[in-house]
Amino acid sequence: MIVRYLYGASGHCKVIIDILKSNNDMVEAIIDDFPNSDNIFDIPVKKSSQIKFSLSDSILIAIGDNNIRKKIAAKIKGSFFSAIHTNAVVSTSSLIDNGSVVMAGVVINSSVEIGKHCIINSGAVIEHDCKIGNFCHISPNVSLAGNVCIDEGSHVGIGSSVIQGIKIGKWATIGAGSVIIKDVPDFAVVVGNPGKIIKYNKY
Numbered sequence: 001m002i003v004r005y006l007y008g009a010s011g012h013c014k015v016i017i018d019i020l021k022s023n024n025d026m027v028e029a030i031i032d033d034f035p036n037s038d039n040i041f042d043i044p045v046k047k048s049s050q051i052k053f054s055l056s057d058s059i060l061i062a063i064g065d066n067n068i069r070k071k072i073a074a075k076i077k078g079s080f081f082s083a084i085h086t087n088a089v090v091s092t093s094s095l096i097d098n099g100s101v102v103m104a105g106v107v108i109n110s111s112v113e114i115g116k117h118c119i120i121n122s123g124a125v126i127e128h129d130c131k132i133g134n135f136c137h138i139s140p141n142v143s144l145a146g147n148v149c150i151d152e153g154s155h156v157g158i159g160s161s162v163i164q165g166i167k168i169g170k171w172a173t174i175g176a177g178s179v180i181i182k183d184v185p186d187f188a189v190v191v192g193n194p195g196k197i198i199k200y201n202k203y
Contacts, residue, residue, distance in 0.1 A: 004020075004025065004026065004027050004028055004057075004058045004059075004060070004081065005027065005028055005029055005030070005031055005057060005058070005059045005060075005078070006027055006029075006030045006031070006043075006059075006060055006061075006062040007030075007031045007032075007048075007059055007060070007061045007062060007063070007072060007076070008030070008031075008032060008061060008062040008063035008072075009030045009031075009032040009035050009036065009037065009040055009045045009062075010062065010063065010064070012062050012063060012064045012119075013030060013040060013062035014040060014041070015103060015122075016060060016062045016083055016101055017040065017041055017043065018085075018104075019083040019084070019085045019101060019102075019103060019104075020083055022085050022086040022087065022104075023083070023084075023085075023086060025083075027043050029043065029044045029045070029046050030043055030044070030045045030046070030062070031045075031046055031047075031048050032045055032046075032047065032048065033047070033048050034047075035047060057078040057079065058078065058079050058080070058081045059076055059078045059079065059080055059081070060080065060081055060082070060083060060099060060101070061073060061076075061080075061099060061117060064119065064137065066135045066136065066137055066153045066154075066155060066171075067135075067153065067171075067203065069117050069135055070117070070134075070135045070153065073099065073116070073117055073135075079098075080098040080099035080116070080117070081098065081099070082096055082097070082098055082099060082100045082101065082102075083100075083101045083102070084096065084101075084102040085102060085103050085104040085105075085106070087104040087105060088102045088103065088104065088105065088106040088107070088108070088120075089106070089107045089108065090102065090106075090108045091108060091109050091110045091111070091112065093110050093111050094108050094109070094110065094111060094112040094113070094114070095112070095113050095114065096108075096114045096118075097114060097115050097116045097118075097134075098116055098117075099116045099117035099118075100114055100115070100116065100117060100118040100119070100120070101118075101119055101120065102120045103119075103120065103121050103122040103123075103124075103140075104122055104123075105122050105123040106120050106121075106122070106123065106124050106125075106126075107124075107125045107126070108120070108126045109125075109126065109127050109128045110128045110129070111128055111129045112126050112127075112128065112129065112130045112131075112132075113130075113131045113132065114126075114132045115132055115133045115134035115135070115136065115152070116134040116135070117134055117135050118132055118134065118135065118136045118137070118138070119136070119137040119138065120132075120138050121137070121138060121139050121140045121142070121158075122140040122141075123140050123141045124138045124139070124140065124141065124142045124143075124144075125142070125143045125144065126138065126144045126148075127143075127144055127145050127146040127148075127164075128146045128147070129146050129147045130144050130146065130147065130148045130149070130150075131148075131149045131150070132150045133150060133151045133152040133153070133154070133170065134152050134153070135152055135153045136150055136152070136153065136154050136155070136156075137154075137155045137156070138150075138156050139155070139156055139157050139158040139159070139160070139176070140158050140159070141158060141159045142156050142157075142158070142159065142160050142161070142162075143160075143161045143162070144156075144162045145161075145162060145163050145164035145165075145166075146164045146165075147164055147165045148162050148164065148165070148166050148167075148168070149166075149167045149168070150167075150168045151167075151168065151169050151170035151171075151172075151186070152170045152171065153170055153171040153203075154168050154169070154170060154171060154172040154173070154174070155172075155173050155174065156168070156174040157173070157174050157175050157176035157177070157178065158176045158177070159176055159177045160174050160175070160176065160177060160178045160179070160180065161178075161179050161180070162174075162180040163179075163180065163181050166180055166181070166182070166183055166184070167183045167184070168180070168183070168184040169183075169184055169185045169186035169187070169188065170186045170187070171186060171187050171201055171203055172184050172185070172186065172187060172188045172189070172190065172201070173188075173189045173190070173201060174190050174191075174195065175189070175190065175191030175192070175195075177193070178190055178191050178192055178193065178195045179192075179193040179194055179195060180194075180195045181194045181195070182194070182195070184197075185197075187200045187201045187202070187203070188200055188201075189201060
């Protein structure tokens, strides 16, 4: 029997629980390094020190911060699973890698590739042939036109739009409501319509 765990007892965790419920999947426990409660929706919350993962355990990291998600993924030895809400529309020609979550109302069209441990948040639209790297977060109501490429760790803020053929570099941040009509370099923070670089992230 597959034992499923969520890592991270947060609001984001609650949304993932709803995704799993839509698929009639059960969660054994929620793991957190510094838990603030004993349970979420009657699922027990346990300290990470109480759990020893086996390679047969199935784990999903329920943490919104891309950088933290990457650090936790590097230290866990279990197997990662993905979660796709039953109300999402995902093309059969698209690929979603392990550890990623796709929330309600998302549309993922033909030949999209989504990497490991990504968040595709509520109502996002990802058009044909987009490529999204590992540990990215595509926020609610984001629209990506066709052939957009987003490198590892980048965060596209709520309600942003990206025109076709754009490349967004690694660990970049696109501010809420931005309109991206030019390529975005690595680590850039871009806001506005049209999007402009205001600073660079430091990692």
